[in-house]
Amino acid sequence: MNLTLKIYRQDGPNSKGRMETYPVTDISEHMSFLEMLDVLNEQLVNDGKEPVAFDHDCREGICGMCSLYINGEAHGPDRGVTTCQLHMRKFKDGDTIHIEPWRAAAFPIIKDLVVDRSAMDRIMNAGGFVSVNTSGNTQDANAIPIPKVDADKAFDAATCIGCGACVATCKNSSAMLFVGAKVSQLALLPQGQVERTDRVLNMVAQMDEEGFGNCTNTGACEVECPKGISLENIARLNSEFLIASLKAEKK
Amino acid sequence: MSLTGLFLITFLTLHLAINLLTLVDKDLFNEASHFMATNIGIQAMQYVLALGFIMHIGLGIVLTLQNKKARPEKYAFNKPSANSQLSSRSMIYTGLLVLVFLVLHLKDYFVELKFGDMNGFNNDYDLVVALFGMWQYTVIYVLAFIALGIHLNHGFQSAFQSLGANHSRYTPTIKKLSAIYCVVVAVGFSAIAIVHFVNS
Ligand code: HEM
Ligand code: SF4
Ligand code: FES
Numbered sequence: 001m002n003l004t005l006k007i008y009r010q011d012g013p014n015s016k017g018r019m020e021t022y023p024v025t026d027i028s029e030h031m032s033f034l035e036m037l038d039v040l041n042e043q044l045v046n047d048g049k050e051p052v053a054f055d056h057d058c059r060e061g062i063c064g065m066c067s068l069y070i071n072g073e074a075h076g077p078d079r080g081v082t083t084c085q086l087h088m089r090k091f092k093d094g095d096t097i098h099i100e101p102w103r104a105a106a107f108p109i110i111k112d113l114v115v116d117r118s119a120m121d122r123i124m125n126a127g128g129f130v131s132v133n134t135s136g137n138t139q140d141a142n143a144i145p146i147p148k149v150d151a152d153k154a155f156d157a158a159t160c161i162g163c164g165a166c167v168a169t170c171k172n173s174s175a176m177l178f179v180g181a182k183v184s185q186l187a188l189l190p191q192g193q194v195e196r197t198d199r200v201l202n203m204v205a206q207m208d209e210e211g212f213g214n215c216t217n218t219g220a221c222e223v224e225c226p227k228g229i230s231l232e233n234i235a236r237l238n239s240e241f242l243i244a245s246l247k248a249e250k251k
Numbered sequence: 252m253s254l255t256g257l258f259l260i261t262f263l264t265l266h267l268a269i270n271l272l273t274l275v276d277k278d279l280f281n282e283a284s285h286f287m288a289t290n291i292g293i294q295a296m297q298y299v300l301a302l303g304f305i306m307h308i309g310l311g312i313v314l315t316l317q318n319k320k321a322r323p324e325k326y327a328f329n330k331p332s333a334n335s336q337l338s339s340r341s342m343i344y345t346g347l348l349v350l351v352f353l354v355l356h357l358k359d360y361f362v363e364l365k366f367g368d369m370n371g372f373n374n375d376y377d378l379v380v381a382l383f384g385m386w387q388y389t390v391i392y393v394l395a396f397i398a399l400g401i402h403l404n405h406g407f408q409s410a411f412q413s414l415g416a417n418h419s420r421y422t423p424t425i426k427k428l429s430a431i432y433c434v435v436v437a438v439g440f441s442a443i444a445i446v447h448f449v450n451s
Contacts, residue, residue, distance in 0.1 A: 008327070019327060072330025098328035105321050171331065171340055172318035213321030214314055216342065217409040223334035232417045239415025 001027050001093035005040065007052055008100045009112050017109070029089035033076060034059060034066060036088055053112040059084040061226065064161030067168070068113055069100040074165035074224040082163060082226040102164055104173035105211045117164050119210040120178060124162075126206035127199035128182045130191050150188045157185040159227045166221035166229070172213030177221040179207050180233035187240055197247055200240040252314060253413035255307035256406050260432075262300055267439050274446055277376045284375040288364070308350060315343040338405040345402035352395035383444050384451035392444045400437025407432055 002025045010017035024040050031039075034056050041051035057065035066083040070076035076086045091097065099113065107115040132138075146154075158181075166177035183200050186192030192199070215234055222231045269287065272280040287293050331340060338345070359382060363369055372378045382388050407429035411417070416425075 006328075069326060069329075072326065072328045073333055077333075100326055100328065103322055103324050103326055105323055169334060171322075171335075173321035174318075211321060213318040215413075216314070216318070216339065217405070217412045218335040218339040220331065220334040231412065232419075235412050235415050235417030237415075238413060242415055 001029065001088070001091070001095075003027060003036075003091065003094070004096040006096060006098045007113070009052065010101075010109050011111065013108060013110055027088055029087065031088045032059070032084055033068070033070070033086040033088065034084050053110075053114045055114050056084060061085045062161060064163035067102050067115065067163065067165070069098075069102060069168055071098050074102070074169040075163075075226055079223070080226060080228055082161075082165075085226075102168035104164075104167050106173065106175070107164065107167065115164075117162075119212070120162055120164060120175065122210065123175070123179060123203050123206045124182065127195065127202040128186070130186060130195065132191070144190050146190060153232075154185050154188040157181040157188070157229065157233055160185075160225075160229050161227060163226060165224050165226060167212060169220045169224040170213065170215075171218060171220065172216060174215045174221075175207050175210075175212040176215035176234045176237060177225060177229055177231070179203055180235075180237035181229045183240055184233045184236045187236065196240075197244045200237065200244045201248060204237075204241055252307070252310050253410035255303050255310065256410045258303045259307060260403070260407065260410075262303070263436060267436060270443050271439065273376060273379060273443060280379075281374050281376050304353070308346070311343060311346055336405065338401045339409070342402060342405060345398045348398040349395060349402060352391070352398070355391070356395075380447045380451065383447035386448065389444045389448040393441045396437045396440040396444075399440075400433045403433040403436055404430065 002023070005022045005024060006019050007022060008017055009020050022040055022044075024036065024043070027036050027039065034054070037052060037054060044051045055065050055067055057063045059066070061082045061084060064082070066075075068075065068083045070083065070086070075081060075083045076090065078086050078090050101107075101109055101113045102115045102117075104115075106119040107117055109115050160178060160181035162178065164175075164178070167173050167175050170177075183203060186199065187196055217231070217234075219231055222229065269280070269283050272283055360379070363378060364375065369375075369378050370381065372381065383392075408422075408426045411422070411425050416422075
């Protein structure tokens with residue numbers, strides 16, 4: 001099929017951006033969206049032009065590296081998939097496709113469609129971990145009984161790949177779904193209890209410091225999240241935060 | 252936000268219940284209105300209510316400004332209708348509409364009843380009903396109630412999520428209650444205005 005691409009281009013972190021229009025031809029409907037962009041870039045390189053910079057790594061929906069705001073939706077029109085898993089069969093011959101980078105004060109643009117998502121790493125560093133003994137005498141994972149419901153919920157939360165689509169799609173650029181998933185995953189498990197109070201307070205403080213917005217429960221994140229992370233995790237983050245705020249000792 | 256919102260919801264429910272009395276019986280409404288105006292507990296609550304409104308509005312504006320700041324560059328092409336409800340995205344607008352109405356409403360009733368000469372009427376019921384005799388009034392009121400209904404369509408259930416209450420057994424019920432409540436408020440208040448207009 002033949003398509004018209006309208007792509008956001010920006011030469012560097014401080015340059016001014018612009019939308020550019022590129023035609024691509026003979027795109028197979030079996031291609032992934034990123035493969036379609038590879039075709040475009042090959043064309044640009046052959047023409048002696050600068051290829052479009054975009055993030056990608058695993059190309060199988062597990063690393064969270066790919067991004068892109070496609071036709072007004074994070075990871076495009078399909079549900080439960082990342083951009084690397086988005087098939088071109090979701091589009092029609094002759095379509096115009098708008099492609100923009102994630103937009104948030106906390107995600108500065110590096111180049112074209114590539115944004116800096118290290119704010120999410122800093123939130124993880126602030127508390128998204130458990131301290132375990134790494135002396136080699138690792139305890140058998142099944143030695144601690146965990147209710148099935150909790151194990152399932154923790155597992156669901158743990159499927160978050162940190163892609164940032166929730167932030168990109170939220171009208172407030174809020175990272176609450178991401179932080180909710182990370183806090184839930186550990187708060188639900190016995191291994192996460194030791195740092196439970198500090199974790200939520202520190203991660204939320206870091207989240208605010210990075211300039212993410214506040215959650216107003218529009219629910220857009222849950223719909224656009226490629227891993228179907230549930231809003232229940234945001235509610236859990238809220239209750240964890242409330243309880244931790246009340247419980248925390250005087251510093 | 253959620254605590255002040257839920258507080259305003261309890262106030263609103265009581266307000267609606269008392270206003271509905273105007274459709275039932277003139278004396279009953281006057282009696283209830285008299286009780287509200289003289290009971291010391293209710294009078295004390297008035298200050299709490301004013302504070303509740305001020306906090307809710309103040310927090311709402313700060314929240315909205317912070318959230319606007321979190322996305323300085325807008326998308327050139329965005330499709331929010333694909334993933335969220337309009338009512339949830341327009342809280343500040345429906346809220347501000349309610350605020351404009353509130354100023355008007357306070358001027359016409361609160362100020363008249365408390366400090367004014369009641370527009371020459373000798374009881375609360377006649378004052379209320381007389382205002383709805385004007386069609387402009389009825390239209391403004393009904394529009395405000397619709398805005399309030401849309402505000403509550405999102406607000407009611409959102410307040411529970413904000414407080415951390417989301418549960419597979421209760422949340423579906425809360426969402427249903429929210430959908431019913433916002434219609435009851437919008438239709439209930441509007442019905443009062445319309446009935447009095449038609450009867451005038
Ligand atoms: C009787 C009047 C009102 C009632 C019952 C009411 C109720 C509520 C409730 C229950 C919420 C949800 C709280 C949460 O999710 O945490 C809310 C949110 C909000 N209200 Fe009101 N409200 C009223 C008037 C107003 C007014 C006058 C404004 C004027 C600015 C306003 C602005 C907002 C804003 C900005 C939000 C949060 C926005 C969001 O969630 O996106 N409200 N309100
Ligand atoms: S919650 Fe979903 S959308 Fe947000 S970072 Fe995790 S996987 Fe991506
Ligand atoms: S490239 Fe790894 S999730 Fe898309």
